[in-house]
Amino acid sequence: MSATVSFKVPSPHGPRSVTVDYARVGRGEPLLLLHGIGHHRQVWEPVVDVLATERDVISVDLPGFGASPGLPDGLSYDLATTTAVFGAFCAAMELERPHVVGNSLGGLIALELGREKLVRSVTALSPAGFWSAAERRYAFGVLLAMRHISRRLPLPLVEQLSRSAAGRTVLTSTIYARPGRRSPEAVVAETLALAGATGFDQTLRAGRTVQFTDDLPGIPVTVAWGTRDRLLVRRQGVRAKQIIPRARLVRLPGCGHCPMNDDPALVARVILDGSR
Incomplete structure (x- = not known):
């Protein structure tokens, strides 16, 4: 069952109201799931039931994707704003430093939330931001x-x-x-x-200058990459490990860019291990 929550996010022109669609299931420590660009929260369906046996699982549609309306005037789709949106979302949902898992764009947002110390652990599946210019x-x-x-x-x-x-x-x-x-x-x-996806074009434009370059000291980080990722090639995982040296780098054999569908049991285990 889906639900919505609305909350205020600061902008240069004053607070703006943002609405996010989400689904919540399970019991345990909170676990926030963030999808990639152009997708929706249902991409997590292959692993949600397993995760919900040990976690309070909250899967969301990013603003401008899935069932979530786009951001209001005054808020851009850049990484800083999106990070602020999910910081405000966690506050509105009374999620005190949840574990966070993201895929692709969602993985990059998860790492940013970790950099801001807003979460207790990060699991990033083929996260954006570790590419070369050509990639x-x-x-x-x-x-x-x-x-x-x-x-x-x-x-x-x-x-x-x-x-x-x-x-x-x-x-x-x-x-x-x-x-x-x-x-x-x-x-x-x-x-x-x-x-x-009403937020697609603006999100993609905002990503042209994005590069993740910071370590995340004090935050447990897992970076996992499918060996058959055809969108963000797996050598980017090696770069992620160089930038975040304490991160656990996991190889996902036979998995593509969205590995939750390709090997649900393996991905669920990686997520649960990363959030312990």
């Missing part, structure tokens, strides 16, 4: 192409493609190493989420 241009080009295709495919064609493993491969092989495992309904929903 960033490649990733952004792929993302723009995916966005272009999602906005031009008629819904009946998306539904038809999603009914076969081959069709799901056509639609999602950029982010999944095993796209045939994703359900037809999930593939249709995430194609529509990418097409309708």
